[in-house]
Amino acid sequence: MGLRKPPLYDVHADAGATFTEFGGWDMPVEYDSIKAEHAAVRESVGIFDVSHMSELEVSGPDATALMQRLTTNDVTALEPGDSQYSAIVNDEGIIVDDTVVYRLPDRDERVYLFIPNAGHDEEMYDRWTSFRDEWGLDATVEDVTEEWAMFAVQGPDALDSVTAAAPDAALGDLSKFQATFADVAGVECWVARTGYTGEDGFEVLCPWDDAETVWAALDATPCGLGSRDTLRLEMGYLLSGQDFDPETEPRTPYEAGIGFVVDLDTEFVGRDALDRQREAGVEETFVGFALLDRGVPRHGYDIADADGEVIGVVTSGTMSPTLSEPIGLGYVPVEYADDETEISVLVRGREKRAVIVTPPFIN
Amino acid sequence: MFEIPDDRKYLESHEWTTTEGDAVRIGISDFAQDELGDVVFVELPAEGDELAAGEEFGVVESIKAVSDLYAPISGTVTAVNEELFDAPELLNDDPYGDGWMLEVEPADESEFDDLLSPEEYREQTE
Numbered sequence: 447m448g449l450r451k452p453p454l455y456d457v458h459a460d461a462g463a464t465f466t467e468f469g470g471w472d473m474p475v476e477y478d479s480i481k482a483e484h485a486a487v488r489e490s491v492g493i494f495d496v497s498h499m500s501e502l503e504v505s506g507p508d509a510t511a512l513m514q515r516l517t518t519n520d521v522t523a524l525e526p527g528d529s530q531y532s533a534i535v536n537d538e539g540i541i542v543d544d545t546v547v548y549r550l551p552d553r554d555e556r557v558y559l560f561i562p563n564a565g566h567d568e569e570m571y572d573r574w575t576s577f578r579d580e581w582g583l584d585a586t587v588e589d590v591t592e593e594w595a596m597f598a599v600q601g602p603d604a605l606d607s608v609t610a611a612a613p614d615a616a617l618g619d620l621s622k623f624q625a626t627f628a629d630v631a632g633v634e635c636w637v638a639r640t641g642y643t644g645e646d647g648f649e650v651l652c653p654w655d656d657a658e659t660v661w662a663a664l665d666a667t668p669c670g671l672g673s674r675d676t677l678r679l680e681m682g683y684l685l686s687g688q689d690f691d692p693e694t695e696p697r698t699p700y701e702a703g704i705g706f707v708v709d710l711d712t713e714f715v716g717r718d719a720l721d722r723q724r725e726a727g728v729e730e731t732f733v734g735f736a737l738l739d740r741g742v743p744r745h746g747y748d749i750a751d752a753d754g755e756v757i758g759v760v761t762s763g764t765m766s767p768t769l770s771e772p773i774g775l776g777y778v779p780v781e782y783a784d785d786e787t788e789i790s791v792l793v794r795g796r797e798k799r800a801v802i803v804t805p806p807f808i809n
Numbered sequence: 810m811f812e813i814p815d816d817r818k819y820l821e822s823h824e825w826t827t828t829e830g831d832a833v834r835i836g837i838s839d840f841a842q843d844e845l846g847d848v849v850f851v852e853l854p855a856e857g858d859e860l861a862a863g864e865e866f867g868v869v870e871s872i873k874a875v876s877d878l879y880a881p882i883s884g885t886v887t888a889v890n891e892e893l894f895d896a897p898e899l900l901n902d903d904p905y906g907d908g909w910m911l912e913v914e915p916a917d918e919s920e921f922d923d924l925l926s927p928e929e930y931r932e933q934t935e
Binding site for chain 2: 475476479480481672676740741742744764765767772794
């Protein structure tokens with residue numbers, strides 16, 4: 447099966463990008479240097495093509511009911527132009543995917559746009575339409591993944607950069623998680639003050655066919671998925687399919703440290719299982735750690751206690767470009783989750799000393 | 810294009826050797842460092858350790874990849890470039906110079922005949 451390509455594939459290739467497969471898409475992983483791209487976002491501004499992210503639009507009289515029952519957060523709290531981080535869980539409360547849900551400006555009814563991770567669009571379309579039909583709800587679900595290109599402009603200078611391309615929009619007035627339609631280089635885009643790097647920034651959704659115009663108008667260092675990963679890792683943000691995955695790393699929002707997106711006062715698939723777990727408490731929890739010895743923690747490496755007994759697993763790890771220190775994320779029993787707890791990570795069979803650090807790893 | 814100096818020999822897996830007095834230096838090629846991207850970690854044997862031609866002798870890691878290192882020749886390690894432990898980026902900046910990894914006293918000079926010439930290695934990377 448061929449990989450899906452973002453609209454600017456050739457633009458990235460001409461800019462010297464190397465590519466990687468991610469969620470069934472062939473995406474830029476690095477233009478010149480992951481370290482340099484990482485630094486651009488931390489110190490000035492970088493731009494990522496994240497057109498591999500899925501987009502689904504939900505409208506119609508029962509759109510709110512459908513969204514409410516398939517996501518863990520409370521969508522009724524959203525005003526037009528608001529967004530919220532949320533989880534999509536199965537009957538057992540296991541995270542199927544995480545997402546940002548936007549409430550678009552109302553048309554006849556409330557309209558939602560939500561952004562599942564790369565390669566999840568078909569699965570979510572099936573999930574939304576089959577539950578809609580089962581519950582007899584009146585809502586229209588559209589997979590608009592290949593109608594929208596998506597760029598993340600991130601960094602302390604992101605506001606200047608996006609404003610230069612969208613001078614008529616008062617983007618500085620948007621608070622975090624707010625969004626608006628705005629004219630960017632003559633193209634109507636959905637511009638949201640959201641991101642995945644820990645820096646201020648915007649995510650810009652523009653029509654697929656206008657991607658090149660908008661990309662060219664946004665002045666920032668092109669960044670690939672390599673630095674996107676190191677940036678989110680320094681913040682301790684979850685990566686779908688790696689830090690949780692219904693097949694290989696089944697975790698609930700409470701275990702994964704995102705209990706704040708679960709509103710048990712709403713009715714949703716998986717609610718009762720999560721209510722029970724909240725009552726009982728979790729046995730294992732998502733933590734960050736810093737390696738004290740030389741080495742690089744990687745996905746799948748074992749975590750051991752001070753006696754060398756395996757107690758958990760690394761789900762993500764890297765050499766932090768900001769700190770020049772090895773850092774990682776993973777799951778351990780709750781009794782090992784306090785800051786400064788000594789653990790070790792087995793790197794190619796060798797124990798490397800580490801301590802628990804609650805992310806973010808940087809200030 | 811990648812730099813492939815004429816004064817050394819190469820292995821298919823992108824290590825090089827060059828003669829420095831009595832010893833033989835070992836490192837990785839410009840092509841290898843470019844493929845890896847920003848190198849962040851190097852694990853090397855200690856002085857006195859034995860290398861066996863074709864066998865793993867260490868690991869180099871970039872942000873995105875972990876790669877084993879293979880010995881071009883057999884021999885005894887006589888020097889280790891410990892600067893790489895604190896400054897692994899030397900492998901990116903100067904793979905044929907300051908980014909050298911080991912010096913080895915060769916056990917069997919005939920093993921050099923099995924290595925690739927610069928021309929042969931260039932063909933492989935094209």
